[in-house]
Amino acid sequence: MDPKKLVLIDGHSILNRAFYGIPELTNSEGIHTNAVYGFLNILFKILDEEKADYLAVAFDLSAPTFRHEMFPEYKGTRKGMPDELREQVPVMKEVLNAMGVKIVEKAGYEADDILGTLAQKSEKEGLEVSVVSGDRDLLQLATEHIKIRIPKTKRTGTEIEDYYEKDVVEKYQINPKQIIELKALMGDSSDNIPGLPGVGEKTATKIIVEYGNIENAFDHVELIKPNRAKEAFKEHFAQAEMSKKLATICTECDIDFQIEELKIGLLYTEDAYLLFKRLDFKNLLTRFNCDVPVYSVEENFKYVSDLNQVEEIFEKGQNSKNASIVLIGGNHLLGAALEYSDEETFFIGVEGFVTEEYLLEKVEKLLEQIDQVGVLDLKHELKFLNDKERNNIYDLGIAAYLLNPLRNSYLYDEIAKDYLGMLIPSKEDLLGKASLEEAFNQKEEFTKFACYCAYVAFKAMPVLIDKLKETEMFSLYQTIEMPLIYTLYHMETYGVKVEKEALEQYGQQLKIRIDELEKIIYEQAEEQFNINSPKQLGVVLFEKLKMPHAKKTKTGYSTAADVLEKLAADYPIVSNILEYRQLSKLKSTYADGLANYIQDDLRIHSTFNQTITATGRISSTEPNLQNIPIRMDLGRLIRKVFIPEKDYVFLDADYSQIELRVLAHMSGDEMLIKAYNEAQDIHRITASQVFHIPFEEVTSLQRSNAKAVNFGIVYGISSFGLSQGLSISRKEAADYIQKYFETYPKIKGFLDKLVEEGKANGYICSVFGRRRPIPELSSSNFMQRSFGERVAMNSPIQGTAADIIKIAMIRVDQELRRQGLKSRLVLQVHDELLVEAYKDELSMVKEILSEEMKNAAKLDVTLEIEMNQGQNWYETK
C-alpha cells in the first residue's frame, strides 16, 4: 500500500502571496477577495495534483511568540499587513471551515513552527508530507519525505516549485538545515531580523559551503573572505547567533494532534457553495457537483397558458395592493411574470389563445388598479406598453443603482442576494447562454427564470423603497430617476436621422488618405507592418529606428499620442503615423461604425443607460452618440451627417461651465460666485484674479493656464495632474494651485471637507442627495487612497451637474408633449441637449429649452446656456 499523504499549508504566507500576485478583486458587497481567491486556486491546484489523504492549514496568531521574547523588534507575519489583506483573513477561515478543512493555530507559536512539528511527526509515522508556503525559510524542513512547495502566481496561472532535500542541495549548494545558517548571516528584513552588514546571499552561501555553520566559521574567522565579511563576523557574531535562533523553526511545539482529525472529507459542501457564490467566485463553483439548491419558493411557480386560468389570475389581481409585473421578451413579448402575494408566482406565456395583444391589454388594465407595481427594467417594459407615465411603478434596477452605483449590473439574482439575502439561480444558471427566444421552449427552466424575476421584484420592492428612504434618496428616485426613464425611452425610440450616403462618402475620402499615408509610412520605415498594432509600431519606432522611448506600458513601449507628439518634430514618419491613427479612428469608429447602426427608418437609435456611471451621468451605447468628434476640424465634419427631418431644424443648447458653477454654489465661495455674476469669460477672470492683472491684459496663455487650473479643481486637484495637463513642473503647478486657493479662499476648505466627509461616511453626496461610495478612501495603498480623494472632490460636482441636466431633460421632454408640439429631444451629451425642432414651433421650443435648462436648479449662481440652430449637428456650433 502506498504511504498516506499529508498536505500542510502556511495560511498567512499563501494569503500574502495571493494578495500581491492577484490584482484587486472585490465581490458585489465590496469585500476584498483577491487573496482568498488566489489561496483557493493554489489549494485546488495542489489537491488536484496530489491525491492527499490529510490536509491542514496553519495560521499565526497575533499573540507574541517565543521569538518576540528573545528579540522585541521581531516583526512576524501579522504586523504591517495592509487592511485589504487583514480583512480577508477571517473570510479565508470561514471558507476553510465551510469546506471542513482543519485550521491549526497555537498561541506562542508561528505557523512555521506548527507546520514543522506536524511535518516531522507525520514523517516519523511514515507519511509523505507536502508543506506549502511562499516562504523560503521553510526549506529547512525539506527531507526525503517532506516536500516544500512554493507556489508562484504568474500571469499564466500558478506554478509551483518543489523542493525535496536533494533539490535544496542542488539549488543552494547547502543542505536544508543550513538554510538556517544562511539566514543567520543574511537576516530577514520582512521579520526585522538583522543580517551581517555587507553580507548578501552570495557571500553567505560561500561561507556556509566552506564552514558548514556559523559557529565553525567563527572559529576560523581570520580565514573568512572577503575582508568586510570577516570584520562583520567579528563584530556582530552575537547578533548572528540570535538571528539563527529566530530563524530556526521549532519542530517540537506542544500541540496535541491526531492525524485522523486532518482527514480530508467532503470539501464541496453546500455551505461552501453558498459562500463561494456570495464571494462571486463564479469559476470555482464549477467544482461543485451538487445542483443549485432548490428553494421552496420554486414550488409556488406556475406556468399558465390556458385562457380561463389567465382570466382568473388577472381577476385576482384587481383587488391586490402590491404586485410585480415582469414582461419577458426581446423584440417580441414572450410572456409576463406576475406576483401578487407570497403564495404564488405566475408566468403567462404568449401561446395559443393568449396572444401578445390580449396579454398586454390585461397588463395595462392591471397597472391602472394596483397601488405599487415592482418591475426590474421599466425602460425595457415600455417597449411593450403605452408610454403613459405612471407614478405607481417602481423600477428596482434603478433603485439598486442609486443604493450602490458601483455595480456592473443589477440582475434579479444580484438584487436577491444583496437585499433579500437569498441565493437564487441566475439567468445563466437556468437558461445557459441561449437567447430568450431559444430558451422559451424549455418550459420548466424558463418558467423558473420568469417567476424568479417576478418574485424578486415583488419581495425586493418594499426593501428597496425603505432603503431609499433611509438613505434620503427617495425623492431623487421619484422626482428624477423614475421620470427620466420615460424621457430616455422617448429619445431612444425617436432616434436621430443620419445621412447614409454622406457618411459613406466621408469614409471613402478617409480611405484615400489612409492608403496614401500607409504607403509613405512603409517607405519611411523600410518595411510593411501593422500600423494599428501598438506592439509592432513600438518595435519599428524604438528598436529599428532607435527613437528615444519616453514611456513604457505594462506590455511594451508606449506609442500614445502624447509620446509621439514629442517625437514628431524630429521624425517625419511620426507625424504621418499620428495622422494615420487619427484617420483610422474616424473611419473605423465613426464612418464605418455608425453606418452599421442606421435602421430602416434612416435613423440611429442609441441606448441611453441609466445605471452605468458611478457619478450619476447617463451613458450611451450601440452606438455611443456622446463621443462624436468635435475638437478637431476633420472629425467635426462627421456631425454634418446628423440631420433633422424635412421641415425641422436642430436646436442645440449647452450649459456654460456647469461644473464650475456647481462648484461655486457648493463651496459658497463669494469671490467665485461674484466672478460668475460679473463676467462672461470665467477663465479670463480667473486668470486676472489669480495673477493679479487687469482683466483686459490677460494673455491667451494666462487664460488657458487658468482654464487648466479650473479643470484641475473639478477633477480633484493634484500638482502632478496639473503639471501633466499644462506641461509644466510640479512646483509651478503647485504654485498655481496655491494662488488659486488664495484667490478663492473657500474652495480649499470645501474640497478638504468633501474628502473628510468621504472618509467619515464611506460615501459622498451630490446636492440632490445622490450618493457615491468611495471604498478607496480607506485603502492603505497610497495610490488608491489618493484616487479616492480625487473622486471625493470630483463626484459631488459631476454628480450635481448630472442631476441638473436630468431635471432639465425631463422637463423639456414633458413640456414639448404637454404643449402638443411635434418637436422632440433627441440627444443628451452631459451638458448639452439636442432637439429636433419643427420649424413652426421654433420660438416656442427655444423658450422651453431656455426656461427649463436655466431653471432646472436654483443655485447661488445663474445657470447660463448657449443655444444654436442648424440644418445639421455641425452647424449648431
Place this chain on the structure above:
DNA sequence: CCCGTCACG
C-alpha cells in the same frame, strides 16, 4: 477577454 489607444463631456 484584456490592453492600448482615442473619441467625447
Place this chain on the structure above:
DNA sequence: ACGTACGTGACGGGG
C-alpha cells in the same frame, strides 16, 4: 518612494 488628473464607450490587436 509610490506614479495620477474626473467620468464614459468603441475599436483593433493579440493571447
